[in-house]
Amino acid sequence: MADTGTGKWLPSYQGFPQAWGPHPRKRMLMTPLLVFLGGIFAFAVPTLVAAFFQLMFFNAPVSNNWAPLSASAIEGRKVFVANGCVYCHSGYTRPQDVRAGLLYLYPRISLPGDFVSNDSSPNLFGTARIGPDLSQDAGFHPDDWERAHFSDPRFVEPMSIMPSFAFFTDQQVEDLTTYLQVRAGKDGLLRYATELYAKKVQIIANGIEDPPIGFQGAKLTLNDVKDLAENGSNPPPGKIFGLEWPAPLNIFGVDRSYWLADNPLPVTKENLLRGRMVFQERCIGCHGDKGDAVSEAAKFLRPMPIDFTSADDAGGGDDTSAGMLYYRVLRGIQGTAMENFGTRLRVDDIWRVVLFLKTIPNGGLDPDKVPTTDMYIQWQPPDGLLELVKNMPIQKNVDFTEKSEPDDPFVLAARRFLAGFNNDDKFDLPGFGELSLAAARDGIKAIYNQLLDQGWNDYFTRGGSPSVPTSQRDILPAFRIDQR
Ligand code: HEC
Numbered sequence: 001m002a003d004t005g006t007g008k009w010l011p012s013y014q015g016f017p018q019a020w021g022p023h024p025r026k027r028m029l030m031t032p033l034l035v036f037l038g039g040i041f042a043f044a045v046p047t048l049v050a051a052f053f054q055l056m057f058f059n060a061p062v063s064n065n066w067a068p069l070s071a072s073a074i075e076g077r078k079v080f081v082a083n084g085c086v087y088c089h090s091g092y093t094r095p096q097d098v099r100a101g102l103l104y105l106y107p108r109i110s111l112p113g114d115f116v117s118n119d120s121s122p123n124l125f126g127t128a129r130i131g132p133d134l135s136q137d138a139g140f141h142p143d144d145w146e147r148a149h150f151s152d153p154r155f156v157e158p159m160s161i162m163p164s165f166a167f168f169t170d171q172q173v174e175d176l177t178t179y180l181q182v183r184a185g186k187d188g189l190l191r192y193a194t195e196l197y198a199k200k201v202q203i204i205a206n207g208i209e210d211p212p213i214g215f216q217g218a219k220l221t222l223n224d225v226k227d228l229a230e231n232g233s234n235p236p237p238g239k240i241f242g243l244e245w246p247a248p249l250n251i252f253g254v255d256r257s258y259w260l261a262d263n264p265l266p267v268t269k270e271n272l273l274r275g276r277m278v279f280q281e282r283c284i285g286c287h288g289d290k291g292d293a294v295s296e297a298a299k300f301l302r303p304m305p306i307d308f309t310s311a312d313d314a315g316g317g318d319d320t321s322a323g324m325l326y327y328r329v330l331r332g333i334q335g336t337a338m339e340n341f342g343t344r345l346r347v348d349d350i351w352r353v354v355l356f357l358k359t360i361p362n363g364g365l366d367p368d369k370v371p372t373t374d375m376y377i378q379w380q381p382p383d384g385l386l387e388l389v390k391n392m393p394i395q396k397n398v399d400f401t402e403k404s405e406p407d408d409p410f411v412l413a414a415r416r417f418l419a420g421f422n423n424d425d426k427f428d429l430p431g432f433g434e435l436s437l438a439a440a441r442d443g444i445k446a447i448y449n450q451l452l453d454q455g456w457n458d459y460f461t462r463g464g465s466p467s468v469p470t471s472q473r474d475i476l477p478a479f480r481i482d483q484r
């Protein structure tokens with residue numbers, strides 16, 4: 001291997017056997033025409049199969065969940081398109097998107113049959129998800145929340161990046177809200193009907209006015225808000241086991257397991273600080289940066305957000321055990337703008353923010369202080385609640401021979417609203433009537449049917465196609481276990 005530098009040590013290399021003939025002529029065999037036709041062919045076949053054949057031969061059967069849009073919702077849909085909502089909000093969920101859809105607790109995989117009518121053209125599928133998918137947003141918030149959110153999303157969601165739409169007319173706000181509340185098909189109509197029913201009960205039990213429509217609320221001042229909070233409510237007379245309205249409603253809205261529950265976390269400085277951070281990131285929009293419920297959002301919301309500055313309420317309020325506060329943050333309060341944070345906050349952080357709430361009367365939110373353990377106010381069950389628990393024991397009288405989950409979606413929706421009720425509990429709410437699971441079931445069902453009929457009538461009137469057999473209308477909505 002002495003002369004490796006010359007490469008001579010390699011055997012001489014022959015590319016092909018001597019016996020092979022000469023190379024073919026050096027030119028492309030495909031003519032330009034063939035390239036052109038081949039290109040067209042390669043483009044046309046997939047387009048034909050993936051697009052045109054689908055259009056011609058794929059007639060998706062109308063899904064069980066499909067429900068036509070009302071005339072107002074059609075107007076709202078136009079506002080939605082014209083203002084670019086569709087660029088940030090998609091309108092369908094694929095199986096792999098369903099976890100993202102969990103924001104609403106009731107994700108649903110979209111079916112082709114959800115989007116069949118000519119009202120859905122052009123389809124508002126959208127591609128970007130800068131904001132959450134809105135195909136199942138219906139009934140997640142009441143209308144008053146939507147209005148405050150359109151006016152300025154930061155009013156209700158302090159960290160939101162959604163633009164403000166404060167230039168809308170009142171009519172546009174109402175139509176757009178209707179569109180969002182009815183676009184999710186029957187499942188969404190059931191949730192929206194439950195919100196509407198619960199709102200009626202909340203308004204009467206609190207003795208307050210209906211929320212202002214459109215952007216009317218924006219005309220109020222913060223002083224008006226203060227005044228309304230102090231003098232704007234006139235709850236109905238009468239008591240339930242010694243409790244005045246609306247305390248019983250607040251308690252009946254909470255699963256009994258939480259009625260007397262205390263906070264499982266110790267009152268430490270770390271827990272309180274973390275709780276304060278959560279409060280400042282998520283809650284001050286509505287509950288106010290001083291925790292006194294004087295906020296921009298409060299102008300739009302009825303019932304108004306709760307004032308957390310009262311020591312009496314924190315310490316002895318009939319309906320303010322740590323467990324009950326926790327449940328309301330975890331599940332939201334139906335018929336009010338109080339949001340369901342269960343899918344957005346960790347369970348331990350919810351307990352921490354609830355710990356923190358009970359330092360607010362002693363300056364926990366004071367910008368010059370940090371919350372300390374001696375600011376914490378320990379809640380003691382008041383006599384009124386103990387009396388109620390004597391009559392409505394925490395231990396539910398469950399009959400295990402009975403099927404524990406009824407199929408009727410309206411019963412399930414009623415149970416979601418009045419989570420603290422047993423089947424046979426029944427009270428009179430003056431100015432409203434019977435408050436019970438059976439009455440709530442009937443009330444929710446009536447509103448649901450009204451919403452559905454409105455959509456169907458408007459669909460006929462505008463000659464909507466395809467013509468869907470009316471038997472489709474009678475298929476019940478779904479209320480899934482994860483929605484309860
Ligand atoms: C620049 C992107 C963007 C545009 C444009 C936009 N949004 Fe949003 N939207 C968001 C983001 C981000 C959120 C999540 C934060 C929040 O709740 O504000 C959101 C939240 C929402 C929610 C609340 C979802 C929920 O249940 O918590 C609704 C409803 C909504 N948008 C409707 C609309 C409508 C209607 C329009 C058009 C008028 C619109 N958005 C325009 C980004 C956008």
Ligand code: HEC
Pocket residue numbers: 145156157250278279282283284285286287297301303304305306319320325326328329333336337338339341353354
């Ligand atoms: C979109 C507005 C809004 C936001 C955001 C909001 N709340 Fe509320 N909250 C309300 C309203 C409105 C009520 C009053 C409901 C009622 O009167 O029954 C309420 C009630 C409550 C209650 C029940 C209080 C009681 O004494 O019965 C608790 C606890 C609560 N909120 C905690 C929170 C926490 C913690 C956050 C942040 C993680 C938060 N809220 C964010 C609007 C909001």
